[in-house]
Amino acid sequence: MNAVEFILAGMLAAATPFLLAALGELVVERAGVLNLGVEGLMAFGAVIAFIIVYHGGGHFIAFIAAGVCGALLSLVFALIALGFRANQVATGLAIGILGQGLSALFGKSYESLTVKGLPKIGIPGLSDLPVIGGLFTQDIVVWLSLLATLAIWATFAFTKTGLIIRAVGENPKAANAIGYPVIAVRVAAVAFGGMMAGLAGAYASVVYTPLWADGMIAGRGWIAIALVVFGTWLTGRVFLGACLFGAVSLMSLAAQTTGLDVPSQLLSSLPYIVTIIVLGIISADRRLLKLNGVASLGEPFER
Amino acid sequence: MSMTHFLPNLVRRERASRKAMLLAPPLALAAAILLNLALYVLMGRDPAAVVHAMLLEPFLSWSSFSEVLLKTGPLLLIAQGLAIGFRAKVFNIGAEGQFILGAIFASAIPIWFPQATGGWIWPSMLLLGAIGGALWAGITAFWRVRLNANEILVSLMLSLVAAQLLYYLLLGPWKDPNGFNFPQSVMFQYDAMVPTLFAGTRVNVSLLIAIVLSLAAWVFMQKSFMGYKLQVGGLAPRAAGYAGFSEGRAIWLSLLIGGFAAGLAGAAEVAGPLGQLQRSISTGYGYSAIIVAYLGGLHPIGIVVSALVMAAISIGGDNAMVSANLPIAAVRVFQGSLLLAYLVAVAFVRYRLEWPHTTARSQS
Numbered sequence: 001m002n003a004v005e006f007i008l009a010g011m012l013a014a015a016t017p018f019l020l021a022a023l024g025e026l027v028v029e030r031a032g033v034l035n036l037g038v039e040g041l042m043a044f045g046a047v048i049a050f051i052i053v054y055h056g057g058g059h060f061i062a063f064i065a066a067g068v069c070g071a072l073l074s075l076v077f078a079l080i081a082l083g084f085r086a087n088q089v090a091t092g093l094a095i096g097i098l099g100q101g102l103s104a105l106f107g108k109s110y111e112s113l114t115v116k117g118l119p120k121i122g123i124p125g126l127s128d129l130p131v132i133g134g135l136f137t138q139d140i141v142v143w144l145s146l147l148a149t150l151a152i153w154a155t156f157a158f159t160k161t162g163l164i165i166r167a168v169g170e171n172p173k174a175a176n177a178i179g180y181p182v183i184a185v186r187v188a189a190v191a192f193g194g195m196m197a198g199l200a201g202a203y204a205s206v207v208y209t210p211l212w213a214d215g216m217i218a219g220r221g222w223i224a225i226a227l228v229v230f231g232t233w234l235t236g237r238v239f240l241g242a243c244l245f246g247a248v249s250l251m252s253l254a255a256q257t258t259g260l261d262v263p264s265q266l267l268s269s270l271p272y273i274v275t276i277i278v279l280g281i282i283s284a285d286r287r288l289l290k291l292n293g294v295a296s297l298g299e300p301f302e303r
Numbered sequence: 304m305s306m307t308h309f310l311p312n313l314v315r316r317e318r319a320s321r322k323a324m325l326l327a328p329p330l331a332l333a334a335a336i337l338l339n340l341a342l343y344v345l346m347g348r349d350p351a352a353v354v355h356a357m358l359l360e361p362f363l364s365w366s367s368f369s370e371v372l373l374k375t376g377p378l379l380l381i382a383q384g385l386a387i388g389f390r391a392k393v394f395n396i397g398a399e400g401q402f403i404l405g406a407i408f409a410s411a412i413p414i415w416f417p418q419a420t421g422g423w424i425w426p427s428m429l430l431l432g433a434i435g436g437a438l439w440a441g442i443t444a445f446w447r448v449r450l451n452a453n454e455i456l457v458s459l460m461l462s463l464v465a466a467q468l469l470y471y472l473l474l475g476p477w478k479d480p481n482g483f484n485f486p487q488s489v490m491f492q493y494d495a496m497v498p499t500l501f502a503g504t505r506v507n508v509s510l511l512i513a514i515v516l517s518l519a520a521w522v523f524m525q526k527s528f529m530g531y532k533l534q535v536g537g538l539a540p541r542a543a544g545y546a547g548f549s550e551g552r553a554i555w556l557s558l559l560i561g562g563f564a565a566g567l568a569g570a571a572e573v574a575g576p577l578g579q580l581q582r583s584i585s586t587g588y589g590y591s592a593i594i595v596a597y598l599g600g601l602h603p604i605g606i607v608v609s610a611l612v613m614a615a616i617s618i619g620g621d622n623a624m625v626s627a628n629l630p631i632a633a634v635r636v637f638q639g640s641l642l643l644a645y646l647v648a649v650a651f652v653r654y655r656l657e658w659p660h661t662t663a664r665s666q667s
Contacts, residue, residue, distance in 0.1 A: 036455065040639075076643065085313060085654070086646035089394050089455065090597055094646065097590060098639025104632030214632075219463045226456045265471035272460040272467075279457060280450040289451070302315070 003258070007250050009134025012142050015246025017042070017204040017217075019145055021224035022231070022238050023152055024196025029228055030156070031189035032169035034298040035077055036092030038197050039221030040099020045070040045198030046205035047103040050212045053115045063141070063202050070198020071191045073099055078190040082183055085300035096221070104214045114211040141203055153235035165189060169294040172301045182301050197221065219272060226275050230282050232292040241278075248274050313654040323651040328598055328609065331645035338644070339637050343629065352627040357619035360626075367618060369504035373576060374614035376506075377402070377568035379513040381592035382610055383520045384564025386601040388557035390524065392537040395558055397443060397458025398565040399589025400465035401436035405566025406573045407469060408435025410580040413491035414477055424494040429509070429570045436566015437559045439465065444558040448551040454558070462589065473582055488580040497575045509571035514607070516564065521603035533557065565589060587635070591617070594642045600649075613638070 021038050028035050045066035052062040073095065081091040118139040122128075126136035156162035167175040168185045176182045204220065205212060223245060231238030252267035260267075283289060336358070340350045361371050381398045388395045409432035412424060442461060446452040473486040482489070497507040524530040536543040536553040544550065568588065573580050595613050599606030620634035 080643055080646050083313075084647050084650035086650055090593075090642065091646055093396065093593060094639050094642035096639075097594070097635055098643065101632050101635030101637075101639050105630055105636055108630045108632065219460070222456065222459050222463075226453075226460075229453060229456070263471050263475065265467040265474075269464045269467040272463045276446065276452075276457055276460050276464075279452045279460075280446050283446075283452040284450045286451050 003254050005131055005134055006254055007247055008132055009137065010250050011243055011246045012135065012138055012146075013208055013246070014250050015242040016142050016145050017200045017208060017220050018224050018227060018245050019149065019239060019242035020200035020203060021197045021221055022227040022242055023148060023235070024193035024200070025225055025228050026231070026233065026235065026238055027152065027165065027196075028189050028193035029294055029297055030169050030233060031165050031186045032172060032294055032296040032299070032301075033081070033186050033190055034088045034092065035074065035081075035095070035190060035193055036089060036225065037074070037077055037095030037099060038193075038224050039217055039219070040096035040101075040103075041070045041073055041194050041197035042099075042201035042204065042217045042221045042224075043103035043215075044073055044099040045201030046217060047107040047110075047201075047212065048198070049202030050110060050115065050205040051106065053206045053210075054110060054113060054212075059118055059206060062206055063199055066198040066202035067195040068198070070201070071195040073102075074190050074194020074197070075187070077194070078187045082186050082190070082300075085302070088298045088300075100215075100217075107212050107214060110212040112211065112213060115206055117207050117210040139207060141207055145203075149235060149239050156235060169296055172296050176301075176303060186301070197224075200224070223271060223275050226279055229289075230278055232282070232288055233294060234292060244278075245271060245274070309659070311656040311658045313650070314657045316653055316655055319652050320655075324600065324649070327645060327648035327652065328600070328605070331598070331641060331648045332612065334644040334648075335637060335641040338640055339633070342636070343627075343633070348627055348629060353623050353629060356623040356626045356629075357616065360622045361615045361618045366504065367622075369501065369506050371611070371615045371618050372506045372510055373504070374617055375610050376510040376513045376575075377572055377588045378592050378595050378614055379517060379607060379610035380509075380568040380571075381561075381565045381588060382595035382599065382606045383513075383517050383603060384561040385592055386596040386599065386603070386606055387520060387524060387530075387533065388561045389596055390537050390601050391533040391553050391557045392540070393447075393554050393557035394455045395440060395443065395458050395561045396455055396593060397440070397460075397462045397589070398561060398592055399585060399587065400458070400462030401439045401562040401565035402569035402572075402585050402589050403462070403465040403469050404439040405432035405436040405569030406580060406584045407472065407569075408432045408566065409570030410477070410488060410491075410573050413495040414488055414580070417489060417492060420492070420494050422494065424492075425497050425574050428495060428574045429497070429512075429567055432570020432573075433563045433567040436564070436569060437562040439566070440558040440562025441555075444555045447558075448554050454554070458558075469580075469584070470582065473580065477580060479579075486582045490579045491574065495574055496578060497571060505576045507571070507575045509568075509575055512567070512571070517603050517607055524603060529556070565592075586617075591638060594638050597642060598645050 021042055025038055048069045049062035049066040052065055053059060077091055077095045080086045081088045120137045120139050122137040127133050164180055164185060168180060168182050172182045204217060227238055227241040230241040248271050252270045255267050256264050343353050344350050361367050385395060385398055409428040412428050439461060443454050443458040446457045447454040477488045479487055479489045497509055500506045500508060532548045533553050536548055536550060572584055577584060591613055595609045596606060599609035616637060617634060620631060623629040624631050
């Protein structure tokens with residue numbers, strides 16, 4: 001398998017933790033809320049899923065539990081940031097620290113243990129193609145994540161629900177005036193984001209790299225938040241961004257195995273450096289950010 | 304809408320409640336302690352043993368209290384720097400990376416000149432470390448001011464890069480050749496060490512520096528025009544703009560001050576208790592300091608108290624790890640819940656609860 005085939009085959013799986021978490025954060029931010037706790041929510045979901053799979057609960061239950069736990073922890077964020085109108089940046093950071101702490105606490109006796117991942121499912125015909133065949137051989141979660149991407153895109157593009165979420169994020173006062181429950185919509189969006197972050201963490205710990213190590217999320221939650229900016233709050237672009245980061249993290253892996261004469265620490269920090277550079281390039285276009293940005297992002301709503 | 308009839312409403316107070324402001328930190332601390340004790344009971348630990356190890360032991364002997372003071376230094380330094388930025392609404396959350404760069408820059412002197420002697424060495428290390436931290440934060444400032452990039456994300460990503468840079472140095476060019484392949488540098492010479500304050504303890508001059516800089520922060524934020532401009536920029540950016548206060552300058556200043564202080568703390572750590580550059584130079588000081596800054600109400604005097612409290616909890620957590628068999632991650636859980644409790648408590652500075660249909664029961 002050459003490098004191109006390797007990256008094509010693994011890109012979607014590597015992208016999935018980024019994608020799921022970023023899709024969740026996209027919905028949260030579209031509703032006007034900035035939840036910076038994604039890293040901790042992912043870590044929490046990851047440890048819950050790992051413990052369940054390790055004790056024989058199976059992947060299905062593990063994903064459900066991770067999603068529920070992510071949503072519950074993000075509801076703590078909602079209570080404090082939306083209920084008590086606390087500073088969203090500080091609340092998000094606190095949830096992040098709490099989630100990472102809880103994951104380390106729960107995962108302590110599972111350190112370095114491994115579980116079995118999920119089998120890959122190929123699309124008949126397409127998966128036998130040369131070079132790009134690997135792209136069509138993925139586990140079930142990857143296929144479902146692609147469906148989720150489509151569903152979220154369609155929700156924002158065609159449905160009233162999508163319209164209400166956007167109205168609440170763009171102009172909460174006006175949305176409230178025409179009778180939409182701003183806080184309830186935001187709480188629901190935050191819970192959805194927490195669930196997606198929990199699922200993203202579960203994918204990381206029981207499918208993509210099925211092992212537990214403290215700190216294994218390794219900044220992917222933060223990159224997911226950055227992806228929402230890269231994607232200028234548009235579902236399709238967030239998806240492309242997640243694929244880019246899947247490819248980048250695979251490239252650093254591929255380069256390490258081929259024994260390229262580059263310090264491995266430089267390769268490990270490649271995703272972070274790419275994030276910084278892309279963030280600079282995208283943000284420099286102030287018009288683009290203003291056009292697609294969410295007007296009330298991070299501001300508490302008061303009637 | 305009918306659902307909300309059962310919930311109390313947050314009603315904005317006519318003026319901020321001073322009482323709530325002073326009560327918020329101790330109440331939050333009490334709530335966090337109770338919540339976490341409940342968690343330890345669920346985990347099957349003896350709560351009395353945890354309370355003793357975590358909350359009392361740090362104060363019971365001079366030697367353990369001196370360790371609290373030792374830990375207070377870096378937290379105090381970093382939090383003072385961060386708070387200035389937070390007040391200006393510049394969210395530098397990358398102090399961890401700025402701390403690491405400070406430690407790296409400071410270590411360059413004893414690693415490159417291991418034979419050098421003289422009283423100039425440790426002060427130069429502190430200064431170089433502070434410059435290193437400021438330079439690292441400067442990248443974030445440039446990205447924010449020139450490229451309009453979000454400083455939260457950039458500063459955090461730079462912390463992750465800084466950790467990798469540290470590992471690279473310790474596994475490569477700066478590894479101690481006689482260190483049995485451990486990721487650490489050589490031990491520094493005597494003159495590269497910050498003098499201690501009290502015989503028999505590890506508390507050193509950097510604590511004095513932190514206290515002096517806290518006073519400087521107080522003067523800067525409460526008395527100087529520059530500090531006033533920064534705060535106006537944070538509270539009312541549009542008004543600040545009309546008054547001709549430049550947003551870009553406020554961002555540069557906030558980040559450079561934050562990076563300088565965190566870099567200084569990193570330098571003092573390698574030139575103080577550690578005496579060498581190692582992989583675990585920071586036990587999350589940069590993140591803990593964010594909590595210290597908020598818990599101190601972003602006020603220079605409040606931060607002195609909150610830094611001492613957080614340092615005590617951290618030393619207490621180390622104690623509890625040994626005597627009550629509590630994992631060290633419990634400290635992180637405690638810190639996270641403490642900040643959450645504080646954010647709830649501080650809501651009552653500006654709001655009061657009003658229960659539906661019962662005006663008599665409205666409480667503050």
